[in-house]
Amino acid sequence: MSNGYFGEFGGAFIPEILHETFQRLTRAYTEARQDPEFWASYVRLMENYSGRPTPLTYAENLSRRYQRRIYIKREDLNQTGAHKANNVMGQGLLMQRMGKRRVIAETGAGQHGMATATMAARMGFECVIYMGAQDVERQRSNVFWMERLGATVVPVTSGAQTLKDAVNEALRDWVGSMDATHYLLGTACGAHPFPEMVSWFQSIIGLEARQQILTAEGRLPTHVYACVGGGSNAMGIFQGFLDDLPVQLIGVEAGGAGLATGRHAARLASGSSAIGVAQGYKTFFLQNADGQMLDTHSVAAGLDYVGVSPILAHLHTTGRVRFAAATDVEVVAALQELMQAEGLIPALESSHAVAQALKELPELPSDAVVIINLSGRGDKDIFTIADALDDPGWRRFIRRKAESYSQCEKE
Amino acid sequence: MSQLMPALEPYIRQRRAQREAHGQAPILLMSHLVLGYPSLAVNQETIAAMAAAGVELVELQIPFSEPIADGPVIAQANQLALDQGFRVEEGLEFAAACVQRHPEVAFLLMTYSNILMAYGVERFIERAAQMGIRGLIVPDWPPQEAGQPMALCQAQTALDWIQLFTPTSTDVRLQTIGRWARGFCYCVARKGVTGGRTDFDADLRHFLQRCRQVTDKPLAVGFGVRTSADVQTLTPLAEIAVVGTAALEIQRTAGAVAVGAFFQKLRG
Numbered sequence: 001m002s003n004g005y006f007g008e009f010g011g012a013f014i015p016e017i018l019h020e021t022f023q024r025l026t027r028a029y030t031e032a033r034q035d036p037e038f039w040a041s042y043v044r045l046m047e048n049y050s051g052r053p054t055p056l057t058y059a060e061n062l063s064r065r066y067q068r069r070i071y072i073k074r075e076d077l078n079q080t081g082a083h084k085a086n087n088v089m090g091q092g093l094l095m096q097r098m099g100k101r102r103v104i105a106e107t108g109a110g111q112h113g114m115a116t117a118t119m120a121a122r123m124g125f126e127c128v129i130y131m132g133a134q135d136v137e138r139q140r141s142n143v144f145w146m147e148r149l150g151a152t153v154v155p156v157t158s159g160a161q162t163l164k165d166a167v168n169e170a171l172r173d174w175v176g177s178m179d180a181t182h183y184l185l186g187t188a189c190g191a192h193p194f195p196e197m198v199s200w201f202q203s204i205i206g207l208e209a210r211q212q213i214l215t216a217e218g219r220l221p222t223h224v225y226a227c228v229g230g231g232s233n234a235m236g237i238f239q240g241f242l243d244d245l246p247v248q249l250i251g252v253e254a255g256g257a258g259l260a261t262g263r264h265a266a267r268l269a270s271g272s273s274a275i276g277v278a279q280g281y282k283t284f285f286l287q288n289a290d291g292q293m294l295d296t297h298s299v300a301a302g303l304d305y306v307g308v309s310p311i312l313a314h315l316h317t318t319g320r321v322r323f324a325a326a327t328d329v330e331v332v333a334a335l336q337e338l339m340q341a342e343g344l345i346p347a348l349e350s351s352h353a354v355a356q357a358l359k360e361l362p363e364l365p366s367d368a369v370v371i372i373n374l375s376g377r378g379d380k381d382i383f384t385i386a387d388a389l390d391d392p393g394w395r396r397f398i399r400r401k402a403e404s405y406s407q408c409e410k411e
Numbered sequence: 412m413s414q415l416m417p418a419l420e421p422y423i424r425q426r427r428a429q430r431e432a433h434g435q436a437p438i439l440l441m442s443h444l445v446l447g448y449p450s451l452a453v454n455q456e457t458i459a460a461m462a463a464a465g466v467e468l469v470e471l472q473i474p475f476s477e478p479i480a481d482g483p484v485i486a487q488a489n490q491l492a493l494d495q496g497f498r499v500e501e502g503l504e505f506a507a508a509c510v511q512r513h514p515e516v517a518f519l520l521m522t523y524s525n526i527l528m529a530y531g532v533e534r535f536i537e538r539a540a541q542m543g544i545r546g547l548i549v550p551d552w553p554p555q556e557a558g559q560p561m562a563l564c565q566a567q568t569a570l571d572w573i574q575l576f577t578p579t580s581t582d583v584r585l586q587t588i589g590r591w592a593r594g595f596c597y598c599v600a601r602k603g604v605t606g607g608r609t610d611f612d613a614d615l616r617h618f619l620q621r622c623r624q625v626t627d628k629p630l631a632v633g634f635g636v637r638t639s640a641d642v643q644t645l646t647p648l649a650e651i652a653v654v655g656t657a658a659l660e661i662q663r664t665a666g667a668v669a670v671g672a673f674f675q676k677l678r679g
């Protein structure tokens with residue numbers, strides 16, 4: 001546990017009105033962390049509710065094709081189809097400990113919002129999800145599920161109407177509601193203790209993966225790949241290997257339309273970000289010379305964010321983790337390759353890790369053992385992926401569906 | 412310029428004494444506006460109207476893309492100013508011109524920490540002091556993180572780093588903040604962001620009493636001050652009433668001249 005700083009990154013740059021709330025949260029988290037029964041209850045819940053431990057699948061066909069041993073950590077098999085479930089259930093247990101009855105969260109594509117809504121349903125909490133108005137329009141299927149699960153989805157019309165603005169709006173809610181409300185931040189960002197706390201819950205990925213690879217291979221991996229939005233799934237798996245210096249850890253950011261175009265979300269790999277403070281913490285942000293945050297772009301909504309975990313910023317500075325970027329085009333190709341070779345349907349976010357691994361595999365030593373963290377599954381994002389693949393059959397289907405609805409409405 | 416002006420605290424005491432000598436309610440008014448919203452030209456008219464109406468302190472907010480402590484009205488004003496191409500440099504030049512044009516008014520800059528960091532914290536504070544800005548209000552830079560800018564302000568003769576007291580602060584926390592207080596203390600009247608409703612009730616009185624116990628600096632009360640009744644309630648309780656969102660709404664619906672009339676009437 002830390003004082004909230006990782007090198008020069010992190011901290012708690014929060015309005016004074018939230019000072020006590022963060023103090024109380026930090027105390028509750030610290031106590032939970034020192035209580036072995038808390039972690040044990042978390043693991044039991046994840047086994048029973050989310051199918052943990054998730055398998056470490058040997059990718060037989062890709063391994064044959066690339067002549068390297070390739071394993072895939074199956075976070076896609078979690079409840080709601082992504083690693084987000086780990087963090088959400090962990091913070092849910094913490095809310096029970098703190099006696100809070102209302103949960104608020106930000107969401108970009110809707111994955112974290114949906115995971116939060118399932119947790120709230122199961123634990124009996126009132127749930128409000130802040131989502132950029134643009135994202136509400138683009139991600140109707142996730143909004144549908146959140147609402148059906150009993151959550152209120154609030155479209156955020158301020159700022160650029162995307163993920164960062166949803167974070168701001170959730171913070172504004174919390175500034176007035178902190179007594180009974182917990183803000184369940186979805187990634188390893190934000191003010192202390194969030195980066196550390198979210199990473200702790202996600203460390204279950206790395207703990208399992210380390211055991212599993214030792215069982216399967218009798219040795220540690222040589223390379224571990226994970227995609228990086230805010231950084232929670234990457235922190236999750238990397239923590240299993242951080243002290244094993246020979247294990248190369250590679251974080252893959254959204255290269256978008258290409259780093260040269262400026263339309264990307266590669267805060268670390270692009271070298272074009274600057275250290276600053278926003279949304280409560282200090283890290284590398286994509287910002288202009290005045291310190292205003294820039295618009296980011298990625299085919300994967302979950303990676304489309306201006307900041308990055310302060311812990312990863314520190315690991316970037318120390319060189320322990322290497323950062324790379326995969327472009328939208330590379331990502332869509334990797335998604336198809338993994339689907340057709342292994343029958344796995346990765347989320348667009350996770351496909352970034354796959355894409356970077358596939359790019360590097362031919363250059364790796366022939367005895368390399370590679371783990372790719374498959375942070376989430378893609379079938380629930382059928383609308384986005386069908387668009388990314390430009391699927392003509394799907395488009396015909398949607399058009400016919402729309403026509404049949406207009407018909408109904410006329411009648 | 413800055414040499415001619417007293418620092419904030421003596422300025423506040425002087426202006427209150429002058430009002431009392433004229434038989435007026437001693438409470439001072441601090442107004443707030445977002446630079447570049449709707450334009451610097453309108454800002455200039457609005458400030459002139461405020462100054463003519465006798466407003467003693469003006470908070471100039473430098474827009475930021477992530478204004479987490481601001482409510483919808485001010486947050487939207489931040490975004491609109493940025494969408495129209497607002498740059499920090501022109502904002503600072505504008506602020507310098509305001510100080511020159513209205514030497515009887517104390518100007519403060521309000522913004523978020525990243526604006527200072529991107530500009531260079533030391534450079535920003537030196538520039539602000541040189542142009543005669545009297546205080547800095549940075550709501551996402553709490554004192555335990557703000558050692559550097561607080562020390563830099565302290566090294567200036569007439570530029571104060573303003574501390575915030577909030578109703579959720581424990582007595583111990585208020586004491587800690589009180590020890591860092593310079594100029595005046597900004598008391599946030601209620602939970603929540605700017606722009607909502609505030610009840611000026613017993614809870615607020617109790618909170619302000621708690622603030623008094625930890626500092627001898629003047630108290631400014633803000634968040635939800637909208638009417639002359641609010642200001643009247645605050646008169647025996649605080650040295651300064653801060654009016655932000657209410658004035659912005661009037662400026663937006665009725666223009667700069669109406670803002671002047673609004674402030675004129677606030678103290679009865």
Ligand SMILES: Cc1ncc(COP(=O)(O)O)c(C=O)c1O
Pocket residue numbers: 082083084108109111112186187188227228229230231232233234301302303347349350375376377
């Ligand atoms: C499947 C999946 N992977 C990755 C991410 C990125 O988040 P993080 O970097 O916190 O793992 C998201 C975010 O929504 C996601 O849904």
